[in-house]
Amino acid sequence: MYSTLFHIPSQIGGSDGWPLFGFGLLLTVWALAAPLATLWVAWRSGWATAVRSLFLPLTVIAVMIVWVMPALDDGGGIPIRGYGVMLLAAVAAGTWLSIVRGRTMGFDADTLVSLGTQLFLWGIVGARLFYVIEYHDQFFFEGRPLSETLADVVNVAAGGLVVFGSLPTAAIAAWIFARRRGLDLLRLADCIAPGMLVGLALGRLGCFLNGCCYGGTCDLPWAVTFPPESPPWFDQVQRGLLPNLPAEMVGRSLPVHPAQLYAAIDAAILAWLAVSFTPLCRRDGQIFALVLSIHPISRILLEMIRIDEPPALGTPFSISQLISLLLLASACLLWVVTFRRPPRVSFDSDSPSG
16 A cells, blocks of 8 residues: 655745645646647637547646645645556557557547546546545534535546446547547447556556555465554444554554455456457457446356445445446447347458548
């Protein structure tokens, strides 16, 4: 576990220097860069595309600079979390793989970067919203100031995302994106599916750095322990597995399954399968259908090792397992839909579009 990598100072030049966040230096850089980026995209693709592609991400960046980042200052500056860094690495790696695949699947780089930006933003919104709803008692309780609650809610870099929560918002964003640009949604899903899995694998490494999504106790050779006041440590104290004493007297947690690493390896293997299946795929949507069939099964199995989610809705299954069952049913329907589509000779015969 390595939750905080380092801190970014809130001011340049000491306590009497220039503020970096809020209405400071970074906002000045944004004010200069945003028009230049808009002009560049407009020159290449037209004003309509520039506004459609950049308005939302540029607005979100401005909101982050002015309001969110100052709220994250913990007194030593803005903490750079290992989870947040891996999240950004996940987006970069997933987008890169999608661009590489798009060259032979009929999608240009600008289209995939724009799509990736929107999926990332809306996916984060859905994943965070799901987490806040599921663990609402950690955010909303009597006597807590509203400003502190909201700052905690938007502090995504500190961890706290439910992957399945991103599916509805990201799916709607992808559907709207494909419809506006006249793109085949199933082919687009085939293009980005392996990249999403690569991103998921890197994101799970971020979970390991953050200490969330942990497994149950075990005595296997590869079991790991977490430091005091980490999520597994607190959980074991609450369960009575560790004495309820000051952290320095208790020490590290008991050895647990590195469930985050299991999930990362699982996602990486599934990404490799999806890429390997691409030359064999003869109908649009079948690569995504393969992912939608296998990933829920592995998630159901992984949830048997994880202990951070209790049974839900009066069933013996966690909320993630219940959603996995729904995804399996959706995969069956998607296979039926894909087999009704006309076969395709190969991706190589397609020319880039977007």
